[in-house]
Amino acid sequence: MSRKIGVSRTRQKSSGEVREESAAARRTGHVMLLDLPVESACQPPSDVVEVDDAVRVVLEIPGVPAASVQVRVLGNRIEITGEKTPDFPAGETSFLCLERIFGRFRRAFEVRGSVNLGEVSARMANGILVITIPKIPERRGRERRIPVTAG
Secondary structure (H helix, E strand, O other), rough: OOOEEEOOOOOOOHHHHHHHHHHHHHHHHHHHEEEEEEOOEEEOEEEEEEEEEEEEEEEEEEOHHHHHHHEEEEEOEEEEEEOOOOOOOOOOOOOOOOOOOOOOEEEOOOOOOEEEEOEEEEEEEEEEEEEEEEEOOEEEEEEEEOOOOOO
C-alpha cells in the first residue's frame, strides 16, 4: 500500500475535505509522488515541496554524512538509502534512555507526471537532504500553429 504525498494529516478532516485534498494532490502541476512502503530499520521524515520549475523531496537525516547516503533513480522511482552509525563506543555501553535510531534506512518514491528524471540532483547540508526533480514545461494546452500547404 502506498501513501500519496501532499495530504495533510495534522488535524481531523471531514471526508469531503480529504477527498478534495487528495484530488488536488493528484492534479497539482501534473506531478504526483507516491511514498512506497519499504522494509527498513527507520524511515527519515520527508516533505515534498512543489515550486514553479521543480519538485523537491526534503529528508531530515541528522548525524548522517553525505558519503553514507545514496540517491538512485530506477525507472520512475527515486530511492534513498543510507546508514546512521552509532556515535558511542561499541561494547559495554549502559543506557538509561536511548531514543535515537541507528542503522540502515531506505525511502522510495514513485514519481508520475511531467518531470525530468534524467536531471535529478541531490544536495545535503546540516542533516537535510534536498532532492530536486526538475519539471518538464507543460506542452498540452499550448497553441501551436500548423502551416497549411497547397497541393
